[in-house]
Amino acid sequence: MTSKIIHVAVGVILRDQQILLALRSSKQHQGGKWEFPGGKVEDGESVQQALSRELHEEVAIDVTHSQAFMQIEHAYPEKTVLLDIYLVSGFTGEPHGREGQPLRWVTIAELSNIDFPDANQPIVERIQQHFSKQQGS
Numbered sequence: 001m002t003s004k005i006i007h008v009a010v011g012v013i014l015r016d017q018q019i020l021l022a023l024r025s026s027k028q029h030q031g032g033k034w035e036f037p038g039g040k041v042e043d044g045e046s047v048q049q050a051l052s053r054e055l056h057e058e059v060a061i062d063v064t065h066s067q068a069f070m071q072i073e074h075a076y077p078e079k080t081v082l083l084d085i086y087l088v089s090g091f092t093g094e095p096h097g098r099e100g101q102p103l104r105w106v107t108i109a110e111l112s113n114i115d116f117p118d119a120n121q122p123i124v125e126r127i128q129q130h131f132s133k134q135q136g137s
């Protein structure tokens with residue numbers, strides 16, 4: 001098979017110890033599941049450029065502070081994705097779903113109960129580890 005890996009910039013957007021999620025439309029891959037907003041890295045773009053562009057297009061915010069968090073390669077039956085995940089701790093603008101998609105803020109504990117795409121399970125675990133350590137120290 002010659003399928004190429006799809007490189008995706010993904011934002012874990014933080015505000016007041018909550019994280020922003022968006023609902024994927026039923027027509028999209030993994031439709032009906034909640035996601036961390038983001039999208040495909042285009043040719044000639046850095047991951048952070050893609051992240052800023054996608055978050056502006058999808059949820060109408062402008063990123064002012066982000067840091068690389070983790071990468072996950074996951075093979076779905078129909079495609080393989082490389083999720084390049086950034087923590088977004090600073091942004092301007094009030095998020096809203098510019099493509100009509102519902103948004104919600106959830107606590108870090110609530111992430112365990114969300115219906116995410118299969119690739120996301122390690123992200124949830126890593127976020128929960130990362131923030132429990134910060135609180136405990």
Ligand SMILES: Nc1nc2c([nH]c(=O)n2[C@@H]2O[C@H](COP(=O)(O)OP(=O)(O)OP(=O)(O)O)[C@@H](O)[C@H]2O)c(=O)[nH]1
Pocket residue numbers: 006008009010028029030034035036037038039040054081083117118119120
């Ligand atoms: N944005 C986002 N994509 C994810 C997550 N988890 C996950 O498996 N993906 C997969 O990453 C791939 C690309 O994401 P996307 O559909 O947001 O890409 P995009 O915004 O460029 O969309 P488009 O193709 O409609 O233009 C999809 O196959 C999607 O299922 C996630 O948490 N956030």
Ligand SMILES: [Mg+2]
Pocket residue numbers: 037038039040054058
């Ligand atoms: Mg997207």
